[in-house]
Amino acid sequence: MSAFGAVLFDKDGTLFDFAATWEAWATAFLTRLCGADTDRAVRAGKLIGFDLRTAKFAPDSVVIAGTPSEVAEVLRPSFPELSGPALIAVLNEEAARAPQREAVPLVPLLTALRDRGLALGVATNDAIGPARVHLAEAGVAGLFDFIAGFDSGYGAKPEAGQMFAFATACDLPPRRIVMVGDSAHDLHAGRAAGMACVAVLTGMAGRDTLAPLADAVLPDIGHLPAWLDAQGDTTG
Numbered sequence: 001m002s003a004f005g006a007v008l009f010d011k012d013g014t015l016f017d018f019a020a021t022w023e024a025w026a027t028a029f030l031t032r033l034c035g036a037d038t039d040r041a042v043r044a045g046k047l048i049g050f051d052l053r054t055a056k057f058a059p060d061s062v063v064i065a066g067t068p069s070e071v072a073e074v075l076r077p078s079f080p081e082l083s084g085p086a087l088i089a090v091l092n093e094e095a096a097r098a099p100q101r102e103a104v105p106l107v108p109l110l111t112a113l114r115d116r117g118l119a120l121g122v123a124t125n126d127a128i129g130p131a132r133v134h135l136a137e138a139g140v141a142g143l144f145d146f147i148a149g150f151d152s153g154y155g156a157k158p159e160a161g162q163m164f165a166f167a168t169a170c171d172l173p174p175r176r177i178v179m180v181g182d183s184a185h186d187l188h189a190g191r192a193a194g195m196a197c198v199a200v201l202t203g204m205a206g207r208d209t210l211a212p213l214a215d216a217v218l219p220d221i222g223h224l225p226a227w228l229d230a231q232g233d234t235t236g
Contacts, residue, residue, distance in 0.1 A: 003232035004196065006170045006177045007113060007224070008146075008163065011124035011131055013064070013182035013203025014221060015138075019056075020101035022063055026050045029094040033079060044078035057204060064204050065157070065185035067125045067150040068092055088127075095130035100138060103202040104222035110143040112225060119170040121146035123162035125185065128152050145169065157185040163193035178228075180221060187213035198227065 012018050026045060030052055034041035038052075045052040048071055049061030057063060062074050072087040079087055113120060121144055124131050128149030135141040146169045148154050148162045155161035167174045179190025182203025187210065190197040199210035199217045211217050216227055 004118065004176050004178050004228065005172045006119035006121065006145075006166070008121040008123055008166050008177055008179050008190070008195070009221070010157075010179075010181035010183070010186045011122055011126060011134065014180055014186070014200055015103060015106060015122070015140075016134065017101040017103055018064070018182065018203045021098045021134075023050075023055045023057065025094050025098040026057070026063065027052065027055055028097065029090055032094065033082075033090065040078065044075060047074050047078060059204055061204070065125060065183040067156045068095070068127050069150070092127045092130055095126060096133045098130075098134075100134050102138060103200070103220045106138050106140045107143075109222060109224075110140055114143060116225075116228075119145045119172070121148075121166040121169070123148050123157065123166060123179075123186075123189070125150045125156045157181075157183075158188035158192070160189050160192040163189055163195060167193065167195075178224075180224065182210075184209060184213055196231075198224065 009015055012021060030041040030045055042052045048063050049058035062071055068088050068091045072084055072091060075087060110120060126149055128151055131147060131149045132141060146166045148165060150156035154165040167177055174194040177195045178198055179186060179195045180198045180200060181187060182200050183205055187197045187199060197214045199214035200220050201207060202220045207217050218227060
């Protein structure tokens with residue numbers, strides 16, 4: 001029997017470089033909501049750990065692993081004129097427009113993994129709408145057997161609902177699935193489900209944070225095939 005039958009990926013910071021996408025997103029939605037009131041935009045950015053002037057996130061920003069609803073809740077004091085759903089809608093609209101920089105060329109990597117007989121999935125704390133847009137724009141949506149966002153009905157990481165849903169979709173026990181992510185939330189979710197956990201360093205978390213939670217820490221997902229080879233046969 002193959003060592004693993006499936007790989008479940010986080011999206012932001014794993015398939016895509018976190019900073020390239022979400023720094024542009026934060027700047028865009030703050031500018032949209034605050035207009036020329038730069039001071040208001042700066043104050044709102046601070047609430048979510050984003051420095052508008054440098055366009056950089058703090059390592060503990062809620063945006064790194066949080067859901068749009070969690071981000072909106074933190075932002076509500078700055079935008080009392082908007083309801084929670086209205087604020088989430090703005091965040092999701094700007095997320096769908098955010099530029100994506102692939103962590104590595106995704107089509108050849110994902111195609112090679114599928115050629116090994118592996119089922120592939122995405123479990124993200126982003127909303128499902130922007131997630132599908134990002135994957136489609138990268139030309140890889142069709143390479144995944146399963147895509148779930150925080151609003152897909154399975155909950156959000158670090159809870160394991162998305163993990164178990166993928167295992168069910170693949171008809172595999174979780175021990176035969178690898179969860180790949182860039183945050184503690186990803187690894188906690190994978191571990192809670194009983195999956196192997198691989199961390200990558202293309203997000204905001206460093207090796208010291210991720211190593212205690214993972215079976216391996218890789219520079220990026222391009223190193224995943226070699227890691228799989230080292231675990232045993234993954235064909236068939």
